[in-house]
Amino acid sequence: MTHTTLTPSATVPVRGGVLRRWPRWAPWAATLWALGYGLTALGWTLTGAGYPMGPADPEGDMSLLGSVPADVGAPLFAAVALAAAGTGAVMARYRPGVAVPRWWRRFAVGFGGSLAVALLVVVPDTRILAVVGYLPMILLKAPFDAEIRAQVGDALGVEHLHQVVALAGGFLWAAATVVYARRTAGSCVRCGRPDRSAAVATVLRWARPAVYVAAAIPALYAVTRWIWVAGIPLGIDEELHAEGMADGSLWSGAWLASFALVGTVLTLGLVQRWGEVFPRWVPVLRGRRVPVGLAVAPASVVAALVTSGGLGLIKAGIADSTFTSDDWAAVGPALLWPLWGVALAVATLAYWLRRRGTCADCGLSEAA
Known part of the structure; x- marks a missing residue:
């Protein structure tokens, strides 16, 4: 023990x-x-x-x-x-x-x-989350469009x-x-x-389950959006799917899906060795320790945004009565976003606790 x-x-x-x-x-x-x-x-x-x-x-x-x-x-x-x-x-x-x-x-x-x-x-609400999701695409295409x-x-x-x-x-x-x-x-x-060492131990014990939950939910979202782009109206009204394919709006969801998959991979890094030390395939930085803030800061922001965005989508869905079994893939992942945010927050806290090391102020550290 x-x-x-x-x-x-x-x-x-x-x-x-x-x-x-x-x-x-x-x-x-x-x-x-x-x-x-x-x-x-x-x-x-x-x-x-x-x-x-x-x-x-x-x-x-x-x-x-x-x-x-x-x-x-x-x-x-x-x-x-x-x-x-x-x-x-x-x-x-x-x-x-x-x-x-x-x-x-x-x-x-x-x-x-x-x-x-x-x-x-x-x-x-979801607007800030959407801006964050589309930001890489905007930065890449805006100078030329x-x-x-x-x-x-x-x-x-x-x-x-x-x-x-x-x-x-x-x-x-x-x-x-x-x-x-x-x-x-x-x-x-x-x-x-x-x-309190008992509280710290509890957070660390839930680190892996929290990471897996926080990684699985955006992956589920990504899979449904790419299935739509592939031409399969899985869990979405066929007429709405056809309109999205015709006007290209489904490709916007596919872009967010790709971004969500990147988030899934980075989330897994919170409990992996390569989340603490840059792997050998990363140029210039290979072998160096990953700065704690480089993982904690963006993960904390995403945890807040997906929690608030998910609650907003749930509120809108209840008000408009849009939650139906026919459109389960369109609205289903949104129901899990608050859970995604909480799980990511727990995983991020555990990552920080594990890596905080010796304190520069008090000089205390954890020793196993």
Whole structure:
């Protein structure tokens, strides 16, 4: 049986760089974000213009907040964001060793965590996920195709910008909440040690099942889309399939399918050796260790996007009554997207825990 022990390192290297100093600036960055968002939402409330969600949104049916009107959403978001700014300022000013009432710590951690989840999962919808999926194709073809450049310009609007801002705020508030929770618990703000070894062991134990689930769901999506392009109307209305073949729209799904298969392979790398060390067939980088952030950052973003996108698709399907047995391949994979997101989040956390190594701040590490 393997036990996790914490041992101090003999020397702790001093690390620089803005990203490596995230525990210092993340709480203040989250506070400033909340203040800016709160003032913006207050502007929506007072002027009655600029609210980027609700029934006025042309594609709001895919959003979990699509039915929230401006006269309700704008003042609500302003109040929550301004309250978050005040809470964040208190969290950012905390200094280790100062006694904190238990009720306040629970409130601050619960409020910060809930706000992060709302910003990462509730506010975004399938549009940002679609942009991410088509981004490689856009980058490859846009310089040579004026029509694509025009379509991209028309498609991207204030709704997309708002969702990007929300995602940024969600990750900032997640980081700020983690920092505050660790500081008030007397743990290292960078790595969380000494943490609960039982909780870490549980996450690591579920790593492989989570990876396999997170890899299988996009693969299922990809298979159905390529079957359609091959001319087989599997799990889709035949008339709709014929229209998609005629106007070429099914090829867009095939492109996303290819991108999903790439995601499947990269997800498997979270539990493979080549996910930690670049394999020999990779030029220049072969044999070098894969930076932890290179895997964790994109996987975290995708986990948030597929969870929010899947919930939005489910909401739209229920509202439109589009979930039928005849179109199971068209809507079935979407029902699994929230599970995909949660599984990918667990797999990503396990990958980080396994590879975090000796902490540059506290000098603690896991030893088997």
